Amino acid sequence: MTPLILILLLLSSLVHGHAQSQPKNQSFISLLITQNGLDFVKDLLVKEAISSIVSLRLHNIEKSTNIPLVGNVYMMLSNITINQIDVPLSFVKPGETGISIIASGVSCNLTMNWYYSYSTWLVPFRISDRVSAQVQVEGMEVGLTLGLENKEGSLNLKLKDCGSHVEDISIKLDGGASWLYQGIVDAFEEQIGSAVENAITKKLKEGISRFGSYLRNLPKEVPVDEHASLNVTFVNDVLLSDSSVGFETNGLFIGNDSLPIPHLGHMNSNLPVLCTDSSKMLGITLDQAVFNSASALYYDAKFMHWIVDQVPDQSLLNTAGWRFIIPQLYKKYPNHDMNLNVSLSSPPVVEISNQKAGAHIFADLTIDVLEDDKVIPVACISLLIQGSGSVNINGNNLVGAVRLDDFAMSLEWSNIGNLRMYLIQPVMWTLIETVFLPYVNAHLSKGIPMPIIHGFTLQNAEIILSTSRVTVCSDVAFGESKKLL
Numbered sequence: 001m002t003p004l005i006l007i008l009l010l011l012s013s014l015v016h017g018h019a020q021s022q023p024k025n026q027s028f029i030s031l032l033i034t035q036n037g038l039d040f041v042k043d044l045l046v047k048e049a050i051s052s053i054v055s056l057r058l059h060n061i062e063k064s065t066n067i068p069l070v071g072n073v074y075m076m077l078s079n080i081t082i083n084q085i086d087v088p089l090s091f092v093k094p095g096e097t098g099i100s101i102i103a104s105g106v107s108c109n110l111t112m113n114w115y116y117s118y119s120t121w122l123v124p125f126r127i128s129d130r131v132s133a134q135v136q137v138e139g140m141e142v143g144l145t146l147g148l149e150n151k152e153g154s155l156n157l158k159l160k161d162c163g164s165h166v167e168d169i170s171i172k173l174d175g176g177a178s179w180l181y182q183g184i185v186d187a188f189e190e191q192i193g194s195a196v197e198n199a200i201t202k203k204l205k206e207g208i209s210r211f212g213s214y215l216r217n218l219p220k221e222v223p224v225d226e227h228a229s230l231n232v233t234f235v236n237d238v239l240l241s242d243s244s245v246g247f248e249t250n251g252l253f254i255g256n257d258s259l260p261i262p263h264l265g266h267m268n269s270n271l272p273v274l275c276t277d278s279s280k281m282l283g284i285t286l287d288q289a290v291f292n293s294a295s296a297l298y299y300d301a302k303f304m305h306w307i308v309d310q311v312p313d314q315s316l317l318n319t320a321g322w323r324f325i326i327p328q329l330y331k332k333y334p335n336h337d338m339n340l341n342v343s344l345s346s347p348p349v350v351e352i353s354n355q356k357a358g359a360h361i362f363a364d365l366t367i368d369v370l371e372d373d374k375v376i377p378v379a380c381i382s383l384l385i386q387g388s389g390s391v392n393i394n395g396n397n398l399v400g401a402v403r404l405d406d407f408a409m410s411l412e413w414s415n416i417g418n419l420r421m422y423l424i425q426p427v428m429w430t431l432i433e434t435v436f437l438p439y440v441n442a443h444l445s446k447g448i449p450m451p452i453i454h455g456f457t458l459q460n461a462e463i464i465l466s467t468s469r470v471t472v473c474s475d476v477a478f479g480e481s482k483k484l485l
């Protein structure tokens, strides 16, 4: 290993185990980028760095030297251009103090114009020539260390260290009296070497600074629909280990008026990401509080109240269809149209265990009879619906689908005497299966956007359920034609 690599590795492994005594803020969505994920991002960054360095023009280099017998020679290298750069080996290493990225064995090709002039007592005129030259730079090391921290809810990327070191350089002159001047031009090696080092370091600093402002300006809210967003404000410190980088975000739903959700009961939080397959690039863990905050938000926004006036079996919306189930309804309002007023009586409660994602839904179903232009509520049944859901990834969204596990019902009130619930039960089951769940699933299929940086897409995602949380373990892909910055 060359000294540069050693220094960077030392820097990143120094200062271990400073005490974390501060109380932690609650976090409900956390992200973990594994070594494979870091490698993926590193490769993108290296690719961008290369494209920003190719075609780079370096400053002209001038020099006057006194050469015995010849006299004072003025020399200038101009139009020094980096043509091609090859990075055979690079790696990224997270550590407690930052993330180091090192590229080694870097080679590059430069072309330049080489001009010289001198006058000598041997001939009465000035001699000058202009030739082109090719420079081959080999075995260059480029390294940088990045600090990453949470600053007021945003990511703050700091360049802690950046350097490059040219190991070997060779200059080849084309045409002219090149054989004669090769020795002189070799004296430029050191200057060309440091010009290349400086130019690359400067470009990297610019690139990192752009990357930093990109990260700093990542939105703190990810829109879900016109009513809600996810609060992805970063909380607590960035968690740097020797093989991963972890982030915690608030993760709860917020309304479009940016008010936090009221009355969420006790919430667990700050649970670590658990992926069984450690080769995945990314793990995203969502606490069940995320789903419950969505539930509370849409409940408060009066989304969980609706009038059902169309069902697959339309006969259920006429008293004639209920003739044998609730005879007194038919007797009182023969052949009247009806509708069903379904209204959740509290926000659905989502509970996740290692076996399933479950939901408890409390609803009141009022049977309305329509007479002339009047709506006459005749009875109200309260329902406790227990569903369990499958959780999936669609694009970058976490989507779900619920199926009915069980339900219980009881009569709230009735204007038409007692109802025989055992007769009503199968009808309710059908209504839940054919009306209620399809409606809910249509909404759940839109899903929750995962906090992924624009341009990246989840690939080969795997969902792991555990007590009170869902973890998405996934690889990511980056749009081919896209640029990161």
Ligand SMILES: *[C@@H]1O[C@H](CO)[C@@H](O)[C@H](O)[C@H]1NC(C)=O
Residues within 6 Å of the ligand: 079, 081, 111, 113
């Ligand atoms: C400068 O170098 C570039 C790239 O090698 C070349 O295309 C261009 O013609 C050169 N300009 C001059 C004035 O030599």
Ligand SMILES: *[C@@H]1O[C@H](CO)[C@@H](O)[C@H](O)[C@H]1NC(C)=O
Residues within 6 Å of the ligand: 084, 085, 086, 107, 108, 109, 136
């Ligand atoms: C540089 O130029 C030489 C010959 O012109 C070529 O063989 C080599 O692949 C080029 N690229 C790099 C990155 O050295």
Ligand SMILES: *[C@@H]1O[C@H](CO)[C@@H](O)[C@H](O)[C@H]1NC(C)=O
Residues within 6 Å of the ligand: 226, 227, 256, 257, 301
């Ligand atoms: C915000 O949400 C409320 C109810 O959730 C809705 O009525 C309103 O139109 C929304 N406003 C915007 C700007 O989308």
Ligand SMILES: *[C@@H]1O[C@H](CO)[C@@H](O)[C@H](O)[C@H]1NC(C)=O
Residues within 6 Å of the ligand: 022, 023, 024, 025, 235, 236, 237
């Ligand atoms: C928790 O949040 C408060 C206010 O946002 C902040 O002042 C404090 O530093 C945070 N604590 C941690 C450990 O991040």
Ligand SMILES: *[C@@H]1O[C@H](CO)[C@@H](O)[C@H](O)[C@H]1NC(C)=O
Residues within 6 Å of the ligand: 025, 153, 231, 233, 234, 235, 250, 254, 258, 259, 260, 261
């Ligand atoms: C978003 O989360 C941050 C960090 O927990 C919190 O300080 C802020 O109040 C939240 N924003 C809303 C609108 O709830």
Ligand SMILES: *[C@@H]1O[C@H](CO)[C@@H](O)[C@H](O)[C@H]1NC(C)=O
Residues within 6 Å of the ligand: 307, 341, 342, 343, 364, 366, 375
């Ligand atoms: C639907 O029923 C709820 C009570 O369950 C009631 O508050 C609401 O006014 C009813 N809506 C209509 C349109 O009848």
